[in-house]
Amino acid sequence: MRKISADTIFPVSTKAIKNGVVVLAENGEILEIGKRRDYEENSLEIYDGVLVPGFINTHCHLELSHMKGKVATGTSLIPFISSVVQFRDIPQEQILAAIEAADQAMYDAGIVAVGDISNKIDTVTQKEKSAIHYSTFVECFDFLQEDWAQNTYEQYKAVYDAHSDKGGNKKSFVPHAPYSVSKNLFKQINQANPDDCTVSLHNQETSDENLFFLEKKGVFLDFYKNFDISLAAFQATGTSSLKYALTQMNPNCKTLLVHNTMSTKEDINFAQQWNANCYWATCPNANLYIENRLPNYQHFLDTNAKVTLGTDSLTSNWQLSILEEMKTISKYQSYVSFEQLLQWATLNGAEALGYEQELGSLEVGKKPGLLLLNLAEDLKINSNTKVKRLI
Numbered sequence: 001m002r003k004i005s006a007d008t009i010f011p012v013s014t015k016a017i018k019n020g021v022v023v024l025a026e027n028g029e030i031l032e033i034g035k036r037r038d039y040e041e042n043s044l045e046i047y048d049g050v051l052v053p054g055f056i057n058t059h060c061h062l063e064l065s066h067m068k069g070k071v072a073t074g075t076s077l078i079p080f081i082s083s084v085v086q087f088r089d090i091p092q093e094q095i096l097a098a099i100e101a102a103d104q105a106m107y108d109a110g111i112v113a114v115g116d117i118s119n120k121i122d123t124v125t126q127k128e129k130s131a132i133h134y135s136t137f138v139e140c141f142d143f144l145q146e147d148w149a150q151n152t153y154e155q156y157k158a159v160y161d162a163h164s165d166k167g168g169n170k171k172s173f174v175p176h177a178p179y180s181v182s183k184n185l186f187k188q189i190n191q192a193n194p195d196d197c198t199v200s201l202h203n204q205e206t207s208d209e210n211l212f213f214l215e216k217k218g219v220f221l222d223f224y225k226n227f228d229i230s231l232a233a234f235q236a237t238g239t240s241s242l243k244y245a246l247t248q249m250n251p252n253c254k255t256l257l258v259h260n261t262m263s264t265k266e267d268i269n270f271a272q273q274w275n276a277n278c279y280w281a282t283c284p285n286a287n288l289y290i291e292n293r294l295p296n297y298q299h300f301l302d303t304n305a306k307v308t309l310g311t312d313s314l315t316s317n318w319q320l321s322i323l324e325e326m327k328t329i330s331k332y333q334s335y336v337s338f339e340q341l342l343q344w345a346t347l348n349g350a351e352a353l354g355y356e357q358e359l360g361s362l363e364v365g366k367k368p369g370l371l372l373l374n375l376a377e378d379l380k381i382n383s384n385t386k387v388k389r390l391i
């Protein structure tokens with residue numbers, strides 16, 4: 001048993017406790033939460049700083065870890081994607097070594113669960129042996145070609161089957177993005193998933209995504225041309241990309257919308273009326289890496305949206321650390337409070353991935369992990385804040 005105390009503990013599900021104590025069993029289960037005055041001083045491990053639950057990374061592509069530093073920053077989405085697909089014939093041992101190192105780096109950064117996009121089976125072994133819980137999103141896309149949907153689904157079914165859903169891991173089929181998935185493929189995905197799973201979707205990462213659906217114009221036409229894929233059968237829907245995609249998806253599943261850089265309050269309200277279990281994953285460092293812009297977080301606060309944090313992959317980030325994502329938001333949109341950010345980084349993410357029974361908050365009976373952070377005097381995160389994993 002360990003009795004761990006610090007200046008303040010942030011359980012997340014309840015309000016902060018000054019000089020709080022977290023009592024844990026050997027296996028990390030929380031047995032008790034109390035105050036320092038109720039324990040013998042010499043039975044406690046006492047730290048300077050604050051205690052928080054383990055972080056949840058709701059958006060990653062672990063299989064792209066070998067691409068770290070390979071793609072230029074600030075190019076915008078379409079050149080970014082075009083550049084990523086050019087990297088082929090990387091030795092398999094290099095890919096696997098990068099996956100293992102990235103998993104370890106996330107563990108060291110205090111991450112206890114990851115929502116991980118997989119198009120391949122490269123990460124299967126690492127996820128089985130990792131101490132991190134992985135919710136694998138087997139991501140499907142068929143470039144809007146209705147008659148490719150069946151083959152595409154079968155190809156990804158093999159990826160799904162190879163992934164384990166044992167030992168805290170989960171799996172589901174997910175569509176890549178509104179601009180890359182045909183209606184037939186959306187149907188296949190809906191049929192393949194149970195209602196009680198989480199489905200993710202890359203959403204409104206760039207302004208041209210809406211333009212493509214509203215008017216069939218913009219850089220996505222060039223994107224398709226470059227891949228030599230016909231858009232003859234695609235017609236503008238006259239709606240935002242998000243509205244179009246949600247009408248193809250199952251509103252009974254938890255829905256994790258990722259990036260949302262261009263999402264308006266109207267988009268957010270529409271999605272929340274469609275499904276009360278919408279979660280909004282923001283990956284600020286990846287947004288800066290690719291598009292050099294951030295979502296307007298005020299829109300999400302005004303609409304009571306359930307925001308979560310993600311790192312995206314090492315192809316579009318300098319590291320895989322939820323604390324670094326919190327620092328970026330604190331730096332550029334400092335009206336978002338530390339406690340708000342912490343909820344995004346922990347409990348909201350755990351709910352989004354369906355791990356809220358075990359992770360996401362400091363509560364008796366949970367095994368959420370325990371992290372020590374050093375904050376500034378005013379209890380704010382700043383560039384000097386570091387994370388130490390205690391459990």
Ligand SMILES: [Zn+2]
Pocket residue numbers: 059060061117202258312313
């Ligand atoms: Zn992504």
